Amino acid sequence: MEDVDYLVRKIEERKGRYTVSKSGEVIQRKMLRSLLVNDVLDKPHIFRIELINTLNCNAKCAHCSNYKLSEDEKVTTRETVLKILEEAKKHQTPSINFLGGEALIDKNIFEYLSLFIEADIGVTLQTNAIRLDRDILIHLKEMGVSGVGTTIYDVIPENHDRILRVPGTFKKIINAIDICKEIGLPFNIQTIYSREAVESGAIKRIIDFCKEEGKSLKLNIIMPVGGSANEKIMLSADELDEFKKMVMSDSCLSTHCIFNNHEETCPMGRTFVGITPKGDMMPCYFMPFIFGNIHETTFDEYLEYAQSFPIFRKEVLPKGYCIVAESKKFFREILDPLYSGDYKLPIDLRKNKEFEDKLKNFKLENNV
Numbered sequence: 001m002e003d004v005d006y007l008v009r010k011i012e013e014r015k016g017r018y019t020v021s022k023s024g025e026v027i028q029r030k031m032l033r034s035l036l037v038n039d040v041l042d043k044p045h046i047f048r049i050e051l052i053n054t055l056n057c058n059a060k061c062a063h064c065s066n067y068k069l070s071e072d073e074k075v076t077t078r079e080t081v082l083k084i085l086e087e088a089k090k091h092q093t094p095s096i097n098f099l100g101g102e103a104l105i106d107k108n109i110f111e112y113l114s115l116f117i118e119a120d121i122g123v124t125l126q127t128n129a130i131r132l133d134r135d136i137l138i139h140l141k142e143m144g145v146s147g148v149g150t151t152i153y154d155v156i157p158e159n160h161d162r163i164l165r166v167p168g169t170f171k172k173i174i175n176a177i178d179i180c181k182e183i184g185l186p187f188n189i190q191t192i193y194s195r196e197a198v199e200s201g202a203i204k205r206i207i208d209f210c211k212e213e214g215k216s217l218k219l220n221i222i223m224p225v226g227g228s229a230n231e232k233i234m235l236s237a238d239e240l241d242e243f244k245k246m247v248m249s250d251s252c253l254s255t256h257c258i259f260n261n262h263e264e265t266c267p268m269g270r271t272f273v274g275i276t277p278k279g280d281m282m283p284c285y286f287m288p289f290i291f292g293n294i295h296e297t298t299f300d301e302y303l304e305y306a307q308s309f310p311i312f313r314k315e316v317l318p319k320g321y322c323i324v325a326e327s328k329k330f331f332r333e334i335l336d337p338l339y340s341g342d343y344k345l346p347i348d349l350r351k352n353k354e355f356e357d358k359l360k361n362f363k364l365e366n367n368v
Helices: 002-017 024-039 078-091 109-118 134-143 157-164 169-183 195-199 202-213 237-248 299-306 328-340 353-361
Strands: 048-052 095-099 122-126 147-151 187-193 217-221 272-275
Touching: 048 078, 078 109, 078 299, 095 109, 109 122, 109 134, 134 169, 147 169, 157 169, 169 187, 187 195, 187 202, 195 202, 202 217, 217 237, 328 353
Parallel strands: 048 095, 048 272, 095 122, 122 147, 147 187, 187 217
Antiparallel strands: none
16 A cells, blocks of 8 residues: 555656646646556656757866766757657657756757647756846746756855856856746756765755755765766765665655655666767666667667666666665676776667676676
């Protein structure tokens, strides 16, 4: 009964995300269908697309997870966006999130958002807030965008701005939060949970800030990828245990694997697809692997290939577990050779037998 009750709560929460959308009821039906296919019929189905419409960025975060991906095509094309839209409609995918780089740098971003909104697909936008102002936020609201999100690294302005290396960014976020409250546009906050952020007090300050603002907070454990591809930054077993106890004890806190005091299986390669500007399809943005390209691969074909790797199957990884953030074995055997080697990332596993076999044969040992 616990799982049934949780599914009901999950459906209600997902429904609430798109009430501001012009096609809220249609999107909610699609979301319900996708949740039932995944959670009741136990069949992989793309619930969420995340599109990097541009790798260009107006911030300079040293830890950026897109490091090395930026060597590839930097800006998507209308042809690629239309192909994603075509496949999303065919697959009945309920939601898409645009991100970067910095999504708002793309001169075509508003056209792309409109294409999905008009197709009754829930649209959200992730931004560093540097370009956000009243006019843009009102335009996003009037278009039918379902929500805007950003990452806060500290509520001490100079600390947050130092990470982005752009002065005045935190002030932009505060301004955006106030405007969104006024116009009724959901504004979502996330942060990176790292040893440094805990020891500096930033995590506590951000949690307190979100509670004062009446907002939930998504915490992403720091990933040893991109500019942070180093095993030393990974949390210890004790630190991970402390993190999960904190998230599980507070329904206002979540991760991509823990929601509403309930642990879920990671969505990578099962309910999620990440798409690069050139249309390459990735099971997770923190795994620099290509599982197909939207110009030649359907969502069903992408899922079929993903499910040929045991770690992407629902029953293999423990619930609430992020293999990239938590498994040092995975870093040593899979990620470190990629980031320290002479590879152009992401690599196409269908054309790289060495890493395809490595990933297919990878096994956790005591969840580490």
